[in-house]
Amino acid sequence: MKYNEAKDKFIQAWGTLGSSWGISRSMAQVHALLLISPDSLSAEEIMEDLKISRGNANMNIRDLIDWGLVFKEQVPGERKEFFSAEKDIWKVAKQIIKERRKREIEPILTLLEELKKVDGTKTDKKHKAFIDTITNLESVVDKADFALTRAIKLDENALVGVLFKLFK
Amino acid sequence: MKYNEAKDKFIQAWGTLGSSWGISRSMAQVHALLLISPDSLSAEEIMEDLKISRGNANMNIRDLIDWGLVFKEQVPGERKEFFSAEKDIWKVAKQIIKERRKREIEPILTLLEELKKVDGTKTDKKHKAFIDTITNLESVVDKADFALTRAIKLDENALVGVLFKLFK
DNA sequence: CTAAACTTTCAAAATAAATTGAAAGTTATT
DNA sequence: AATAACTTTCAATTTATTTTGAAAGTTTAG
Missing domain, CATH: 1.10.287 (Helix Hairpins)
Structure with a gap:
């Protein structure tokens, strides 16, 4: 199985799973994506990767931050915010x-x-x-x-x- | 607080709670009603008490049986089925x-x-x-x-x- | 066997939840 | 202060889930 195939499978399965835990598909998918990303990602990258809207990405990132599962990160020289997930x-x-x-x-x-x-x-x-x-x-x-x-x-x-x- | 008020409050709260656990409102309410009922109830009684349709009542009773939380009971002299919840x-x-x-x-x-x-x-x-x-x-x-x-x-x-x- | 009593099914309707996207709001840069 | 870069909001739309209710199915009694 190729990396991209495995990645998509994980993200999609995590999204489905989220539903049965009362977590929206997008929120679970954003979490999954950040969990497997070695580097922090911008809202832009998350939107593009998951093909979700800006509003959706923003809302779910905020919720994940509220849950303490995602952190905002400052990348030197970059103005926009980057996000990374708790990996432990x-x-x-x-x-x-x-x-x-x-x-x-x-x-x-x-x-x-x-x-x-x-x-x-x-x-x-x-x-x-x-x-x-x-x-x-x-x-x-x-x-x-x-x-x-x-x-x-x-x-x-x-x-x-x-x-x-x-x-x- | 009167009995009926407490009963309604419990059933309604259990229904709301169910949602956050991926259990439909009606299923949780049927369960709540049976949990506090000293006697087993017919589908008819459940429908009337919760003001839900016949189909809804039937489906959720079946699901609760599948989950092992509700039992079918035979009442002597009665043709229809009665249901009671596991109380432990x-x-x-x-x-x-x-x-x-x-x-x-x-x-x-x-x-x-x-x-x-x-x-x-x-x-x-x-x-x-x-x-x-x-x-x-x-x-x-x-x-x-x-x-x-x-x-x-x-x-x-x-x-x-x-x-x-x-x-x- | 037939009718009545009761249960199940399921397509359509209603409700609830998630998502979009454009506009409004912020913050940083020059 | 003006503009560009970025973030947030939220009404409208889309999608998913739940509920209804009438029709079909089943079982029991006579």
Whole structure:
């Protein structure tokens, strides 16, 4: 397989994959392109390579910067901005976990806390089932939160150690 | 907060949440409704409660069954089918992890394995960067796969034990 | 076997999300 | 201060996803 073929395959597959993670195709593709680029790229180059519009490129680059997955770089003698991706995949994974935890787990916990306050008596079947579900959900989500919060503080080697200890 | 208010809030929030996990709003809402229902519900009741069409209800119930989150139940004397959700949230979480692992992690590993075969020389910067990225990705995804595969074999209490050992 | 009860399918319609591109906004250079 | 280089915004458009609902299919009861 030729380099260009492999590159296109990776970018396109990463784009498809992104969709199932709630990340837009373009954002995933910009990320993929920067991940495999040895040098930082300008918005112009990204647009041309991926055949996407200026607006799209700009928006997705900004989002990737917000996610902490891409950095702005200053190239001496060049006026325009260049961008490069975080290449340490473990850091990338941690960043993604961190962002999703903040965006998804925190709101669930807030919601569940709120919903526990529902009025009702213990003898009402529906009320009981509701409280049970909310309580059990909270317990599981709390544990996931705990695990993820700790995981993003580990380095990759420590994680490996932990995994082996855990599932020996 | 009244029961009905809390119920609606939960169903609506679960629907919204589902979206960010690549699950359609209706599917998440059907799941939420069944999760808090003490009794199993017919397709008819689900349609009416959530104000969704027959086809939509049917499709999403089937999908939830495929995911192993909902079961068909036979009610004596009734001809139509009734449905109920798995109420053990740890089992629910494990099912979701299991399905997503199969649908998302397996294809990535296949892709990365394939992409390692790219032609090229070690002196080519682009080729080297590509191989590095693919290799590092594979290493991280492999570890995630290992951790998830093991996690879905644990029961909830064992998981708690493991978490404490891990992050003492 | 036939009709009624119920379930599934799927093309069309509705909705939601992503993308474009040109105009407006900024910043640096002379 | 004027202009060129570059970045951002956003309304309009395109594309993708979800939902509908009526028709077709299936199963059970009589």
